[in-house]
Amino acid sequence: MFHEMKELILKNVTGELSGIAAAVFDGRRLTPDDALTLYRNADLSLMGLLATTVKRRKSGDAVFFNRNFHIEPTNICLYNCRFCSYHKPEGDPDSWELTENEILDLVRRFDGVPVTEVHITGGVHPSRDIHYYGRMLAAIRKARPDISIKAFSAVELAYMIRKEGMSWTEGISLLHSYGLDSIPGGGAEIFDPALRRRICPEKADAETYLAIHEAAHNLGLNSNATMLYGHAESPEQRIDHMLRLRDLQDRTGGFNAFIPLKFKRENNRMSELGEVPVTEDMRNYALSRIFLDNFNHIKAYWPAIGKSSAMMSLAFGADDLDGTIDDTTRIYSMAGSVESRPSLSTTELIAMIRSAGFRPVERDTSYAAVREW
Numbered sequence: 001m002f003h004e005m006k007e008l009i010l011k012n013v014t015g016e017l018s019g020i021a022a023a024v025f026d027g028r029r030l031t032p033d034d035a036l037t038l039y040r041n042a043d044l045s046l047m048g049l050l051a052t053t054v055k056r057r058k059s060g061d062a063v064f065f066n067r068n069f070h071i072e073p074t075n076i077c078l079y080n081c082r083f084c085s086y087h088k089p090e091g092d093p094d095s096w097e098l099t100e101n102e103i104l105d106l107v108r109r110f111d112g113v114p115v116t117e118v119h120i121t122g123g124v125h126p127s128r129d130i131h132y133y134g135r136m137l138a139a140i141r142k143a144r145p146d147i148s149i150k151a152f153s154a155v156e157l158a159y160m161i162r163k164e165g166m167s168w169t170e171g172i173s174l175l176h177s178y179g180l181d182s183i184p185g186g187g188a189e190i191f192d193p194a195l196r197r198r199i200c201p202e203k204a205d206a207e208t209y210l211a212i213h214e215a216a217h218n219l220g221l222n223s224n225a226t227m228l229y230g231h232a233e234s235p236e237q238r239i240d241h242m243l244r245l246r247d248l249q250d251r252t253g254g255f256n257a258f259i260p261l262k263f264k265r266e267n268n269r270m271s272e273l274g275e276v277p278v279t280e281d282m283r284n285y286a287l288s289r290i291f292l293d294n295f296n297h298i299k300a301y302w303p304a305i306g307k308s309s310a311m312m313s314l315a316f317g318a319d320d321l322d323g324t325i326d327d328t329t330r331i332y333s334m335a336g337s338v339e340s341r342p343s344l345s346t347t348e349l350i351a352m353i354r355s356a357g358f359r360p361v362e363r364d365t366s367y368a369a370v371r372e373w
């Protein structure tokens, strides 16, 4: 069946695209120029077929999900990224700052619930330091020794580690000793320096983001990578972003998943840009699945794109659906996500995966199967 489909496609695709499609079928790596040609010229249906070919090579008919919950310790942030709908300065009536007890109360809400991971991220608080965050990790670790702690984007880490005068390796080792298991992908945005200066001039730059992930990988901690797309970036800038991630992954193999994050326009200073259509979301999922040949997983974060698009992304290379049980994150509800109170039961998620024609597999943070459904 696969062979026949491949022959049929290769017979009907002409010009430069035919060599690129053949490379994808044969498992050969695409150059950035190939990726651009594909992105510019391929029909969406071809993108879907090629991405699904790569997805099936990586994970067969499995689609993963994990049972996690989020803690956002604060939305107070030193920075002022133009796309962010969430941050507030210290003292603002809409800001929040959870105490250690409030954080532990959140953790206790999941006592007896079979979650395997907590995801902790928030604003870059000007007066917190690495020891404060370390104590937070230790308290959570004590309350739930059985779950994996995925915490602090590279941007939060850059601030707290620099403040302490430590190297990235020293800072991450210290946090690891307090209980940190892995690092989420936030803060990557778009690596291109000129565009980054326009949309988030203050936060850690691309080199810092990559150096922090590299240091974590070298210490044996895995991480995720993200890309904020659908704003002012060009296809070339998306491909450059993915190329830098692919190069790092060649060196370390430490990334678990790539997560494309669609720009949402409500309540931020980039609203005038609008949002890209669902066809663009799918083209972008497919391109990332095809180009990032050394990433095992492409994650669709449904609280950002909505349930329908998340289901559709499974036909464009995504093999992991994030956001289960009780997604308490406010990053997207404040940015105008269609899912204003994101929440999805395990049963619903499993039904979504099955209806898209895949086999649901519950995973832990390192993608080991916890249960097949």
Ligand code: V47
Binding pocket: 083, 084, 085, 153, 183, 184, 185, 186, 187, 188, 189, 224, 225, 226, 227, 228, 259, 261, 262, 263, 264, 265, 268, 301, 322, 331, 335
């Ligand atoms: O870095 C902020 C993005 C990210 C907007 O690692 C926005 O498993 C769209 O990284 N429109 C944080 N995006 C969230 C994040 C994440 C989410 C899910 C899973 C994982 C993981 C990581 O949210 C920020 C930024 O890129 N963001 N504002 C907005 N208006």
Ligand code: SF4
Binding pocket: 077, 078, 079, 080, 081, 084, 085, 086, 087, 122, 123, 124, 155, 200, 203
């Ligand atoms: Fe702060 Fe993150 Fe918002 Fe930027 S995206 S302003 S770093 S909370």
